[in-house]
Amino acid sequence: MKRRPTILDVAAQAGVSKSTVSLVLQGSPQVKPGTRAAVQTAMAEIGYVYNRAAANLRSASVGLVGLVINDLRNPFFTEFATTLQMTLASHGYATVIANADEDPALQAKLVASMIEHGVAALVISPVYGEGSETFDQLARSGLPVCQVLRKADERTELFPFASFDYAAGSVAATRHLIDQGARNIAFVGGLPGRAITRERKSGWREVLREAGLAEVALHGKSTRGFGLQAADQLIAEHPQVDAAICFNDLVALGLMAGFARAGRPVGQGFRVVGFDDIEEAAQSWPPLSSVSCDIAQFAQDTAARLLAWMVDQDRPAPELPSAVRLVARASSLGNET
Amino acid sequence: MKRRPTILDVAAQAGVSKSTVSLVLQGSPQVKPGTRAAVQTAMAEIGYVYNRAAANLRSASVGLVGLVINDLRNPFFTEFATTLQMTLASHGYATVIANADEDPALQAKLVASMIEHGVAALVISPVYGEGSETFDQLARSGLPVCQVLRKADERTELFPFASFDYAAGSVAATRHLIDQGARNIAFVGGLPGRAITRERKSGWREVLREAGLAEVALHGKSTRGFGLQAADQLIAEHPQVDAAICFNDLVALGLMAGFARAGRPVGQGFRVVGFDDIEEAAQSWPPLSSVSCDIAQFAQDTAARLLAWMVDQDRPAPELPSAVRLVARASSLGNET
DNA sequence: CATATATTTTGGATCGTTCCAATTCCAGTA
DNA sequence: TACTGGAATTGGAACGATCCAAAATATATG
Numbered sequence: 182m183k184r185r186p187t188i189l190d191v192a193a194q195a196g197v198s199k200s201t202v203s204l205v206l207q208g209s210p211q212v213k214p215g216t217r218a219a220v221q222t223a224m225a226e227i228g229y230v231y232n233r234a235a236a237n238l239r240s241a242s243v244g245l246v247g248l249v250i251n252d253l254r255n256p257f258f259t260e261f262a263t264t265l266q267m268t269l270a271s272h273g274y275a276t277v278i279a280n281a282d283e284d285p286a287l288q289a290k291l292v293a294s295m296i297e298h299g300v301a302a303l304v305i306s307p308v309y310g311e312g313s314e315t316f317d318q319l320a321r322s323g324l325p326v327c328q329v330l331r332k333a334d335e336r337t338e339l340f341p342f343a344s345f346d347y348a349a350g351s352v353a354a355t356r357h358l359i360d361q362g363a364r365n366i367a368f369v370g371g372l373p374g375r376a377i378t379r380e381r382k383s384g385w386r387e388v389l390r391e392a393g394l395a396e397v398a399l400h401g402k403s404t405r406g407f408g409l410q411a412a413d414q415l416i417a418e419h420p421q422v423d424a425a426i427c428f429n430d431l432v433a434l435g436l437m438a439g440f441a442r443a444g445r446p447v448g449q450g451f452r453v454v455g456f457d458d459i460e461e462a463a464q465s466w467p468p469l470s471s472v473s474c475d476i477a478q479f480a481q482d483t484a485a486r487l488l489a490w491m492v493d494q495d496r497p498a499p500e501l502p503s504a505v506r507l508v509a510r511a512s513s514l515g516n517e518t
Numbered sequence: 519m520k521r522r523p524t525i526l527d528v529a530a531q532a533g534v535s536k537s538t539v540s541l542v543l544q545g546s547p548q549v550k551p552g553t554r555a556a557v558q559t560a561m562a563e564i565g566y567v568y569n570r571a572a573a574n575l576r577s578a579s580v581g582l583v584g585l586v587i588n589d590l591r592n593p594f595f596t597e598f599a600t601t602l603q604m605t606l607a608s609h610g611y612a613t614v615i616a617n618a619d620e621d622p623a624l625q626a627k628l629v630a631s632m633i634e635h636g637v638a639a640l641v642i643s644p645v646y647g648e649g650s651e652t653f654d655q656l657a658r659s660g661l662p663v664c665q666v667l668r669k670a671d672e673r674t675e676l677f678p679f680a681s682f683d684y685a686a687g688s689v690a691a692t693r694h695l696i697d698q699g700a701r702n703i704a705f706v707g708g709l710p711g712r713a714i715t716r717e718r719k720s721g722w723r724e725v726l727r728e729a730g731l732a733e734v735a736l737h738g739k740s741t742r743g744f745g746l747q748a749a750d751q752l753i754a755e756h757p758q759v760d761a762a763i764c765f766n767d768l769v770a771l772g773l774m775a776g777f778a779r780a781g782r783p784v785g786q787g788f789r790v791v792g793f794d795d796i797e798e799a800a801q802s803w804p805p806l807s808s809v810s811c812d813i814a815q816f817a818q819d820t821a822a823r824l825l826a827w828m829v830d831q832d833r834p835a836p837e838l839p840s841a842v843r844l845v846a847r848a849s850s851l852g853n854e855t
Numbered sequence: 856c857a858t859a860t861a862t863t864t865t866g867g868a869t870c871g872t873t874c875c876a877a878t879t880c881c882a883g884t885a
Numbered sequence: 886t887a888c889t890g891g892a893a894t895t896g897g898a899a900c901g902a903t904c905c906a907a908a909a910t911a912t913a914t915g
Contacts, residue, residue: 185871187870187871187872188871188872189871197894197895198894198895198896199871199872199895199896200873200874200894200895200896201893201894201895203872203873203874204893204894206872206873207873211892211893211894212893212894213892213893213894216893216894228658230633230634230659231634231872232575232634232636232870232871232872233571233634233635233636233872234570234571234572234574234575234580234635234636234870234871234872235571235575235870235871235872235873235900236871236872236873237571237872237900238569238571238572238575238870238871238872238873238899238900238901238902239871239872239873239874239899239900240872240873240874240900241900243571245635253596253599253600254593254596254597254600256591256593256596259590259591259596260591262590262617263590263591263617263619266616266617267617267619267624270624270627275631275635276616277614277615278614278615278616278617279603279613279615280599280600280603280604280615282600282604287604287607290607294612296567297567297568297569297570298570298571298582298612299569299570299571321565322567405797405798405801406801409801435801437803438801438802438803439803441803442803442804460742461742464742464743464746464772464775465775466774466775466776466778466779467779522901524900524901524902525901525902526901534864534865535864535865535866536865536866536901536902537864537865537866537903537904538863538864538865540902540903540904541863541864543902543903544903548862548863548864549863549864550862550863550864553863553864568902569900569901569902570902571900571901571902572870572900572901572902572903573901573902573903574870574902575869575870575871575872575900575901575902575903576869576870576901576902576903576904577870577902577903577904578870
């Protein structure tokens with residue numbers, strides 16, 4: 182017979198009752214060491230594998246956390262996802278990662294599937310727009326849900342929101358460019374109307390208005406491809422622009438590639454700052470200045486807050502902005518190596 | 519009472535039996551449309567959520583596929599993972615993605631956790647080395663297991679292996695560089711001793727020997743950082759080298775950045791070809807020539823093979839190399855725009 | 856209309872674990 | 886020896902779905 186062995190088989194093999202086997206499985210201290218050893222030997226002998234579905238059915242508490250990411254292909258989010266998974270793993274929780282691919286319908290399906298699978302909590306970097314039923318469903322489930330990096334639902338008492346203080350980063354980046362001598366600073370990338378775009382733009386706008394400088398903004402998707410295309414547009418339509426703050430590093434790297442292609446490599450009179458400080462920023466040429474969001478640290482903090490919520494019923498603050506830090510590299514500095 | 523409603527509650531609400539509710543849940547065609555509607559209304563009214571753990575316990579067949587990836591941060595693997603997940607989703611299977619982070623111990627833990635969660639099959643791009651117990655465990659589980667992209671276990675009748683025909687790509691890339699006038703072609707990146715490094719190197723070596731050209735190889739991690747560092751080493755120690763085949767695009771992009779930093783931008787007498795043809799290859803400057811592995815297509819093929827195995831007991835071939843295609847771009851062509 | 860057949864619906868058994876109250880074991884004490 | 890109390894072990898009742906064979910209902914046939 183090919184049937185998977187159960188704890189009853191183990192119990193028979195070890196000459197104890199199924200309850201004792203269950204206690205061993207749970208690492209209870211109240212079984213005698215000798216008995217424990219016998220049970221463990223029996224398990225190894227008959228090749229027993231734990232059936233978590235059965236256990237969950239009875240105990241309801243599952244060491245499973247769901248993670249839904251709007252775009253897992255973006256390295257920034259990949260880093261967040263992998264760090265969160267590893268941090269939770271070190272606390273005995275398994276994480277299921279899913280990619281919503283910026284598709285609200287898929288996101289809804291994934292969330293429903295995770296609830297069905299009985300996750301104990303959910304972390305979501307949501308897709309924008311059309312997501313209200315998803316959050317209504319989450320609200321009904323009563324699960325601990327953390328919104329991270331993107332705020333798609335305003336009910337932050339229900340879905341506490343943690344992200345970075347992008348506005349402050351934007352101010353710092355703009356001041357830095359002005360200090361370096363830039364006078365026509367464009368903002369490139371970010372889809373218009375989104376909260377995160379507004380935030381990353383707000384500091385730039387504020388500083389420019391204070392300084393009485395002109396504003397040029399090119400909006401679009403947050404991809405390398407858009408940056409490439411934006412370079413051409415900037416050169417053709419706004420030749421006076423001498424610096425750019427990009428929505429993220431991917432856009433910035435694309436923009437730099439675009440300027441290089443046009444024969445005006447960044448560093449020679451044109452300055453660029455990105456957002457996120459992904460690993461590649463330090464490795465590109467020229468190295469890219471970026472508003473650094475310590476995403477690994479952020480993922481660890483998120484894990485800690487989530488654990489506090491799940492384990493100690495200690496609900497996180499509704500809004501929590503993490504500090505950012507401007508890392509100045511050659512792409513924005515006056516002198517060029 | 520805060521108890522989650524069960525199908526019995528739904529049945530009571532709708533005035534039918536639990537069996538009927540179960541049939542509706544499974545989308546059985548044998549319930550009358552009127553009854554179905556009544557049940558669905560009842561579900562909505564009392565906010566029923568399906569309990570998959572309970573269902574799995576009885577039926578054993580779970581629409582769940584595990585995916586373990588050696589390094590999810592590598593965009594090549596991220597693309598594979600997300601495409602596989604989406605393809606399987608369109609066939610009604612949920613996918614749990616986990617990142618082993620090149621850590622054999624973590625990989626073992628993840629695999630064990632997935633088996634416990636009752637996945638119906640597993641796709642693994644394994645970590646190299648120390649993984650034998652992991653595969654022994656998988657063999658014992660009797661699950662359909664596909665090894666993809668990396669072969670860590672030689673028992674390919676048990677764990678069918680699918681990857682790309684890297685050797686052919688390597689031949690094509692080397693011939694191409696020679697055609698373009700290169701005479702000193704280095705191989706950069708890839709950890710020595712690994713099957714995949716041997717494969718990607720084999721064609722290069724073969725062609726060089728045929729042509730009677732010298733061989734220079736720099737081995738290291740498959741990261742942008744190593745490429746950056748390799749550029750300096752190449753310039754300092756092997757100034758005669760006039761072209762490079764890189765283990766992957768990340769190394770190639772790092773190498774190009776390194777050459778640019780050293781004031782010898784690629785395209786002016788130095789040619790580079792990478793492997794994988796990640797999205798960024800076309801967007802860098804200069805655009806990077808690469809041996810294209812259509813990873814999205816590969817992920818879809820993998821999904822199809824896995825489904826055939828799971829559903830029709832149709833076991834895939836033990837070894838299946840997918841064709842690759844050289845995409846020549848400015849980084850390896852004679853003339854520079 | 857009675858009967859045969861097809862379509863829907865149903866109650867009980869079952870999956871493999873955990874939980875709980877109850878029982879057994881055993882060393883220490885009177 | 887008989888008794889006690891804590892430690893170790895146990896059997897039965899859940900958990901919430903699916904499966905199956907049987908029952909109820911609807912439809913077709915002569």
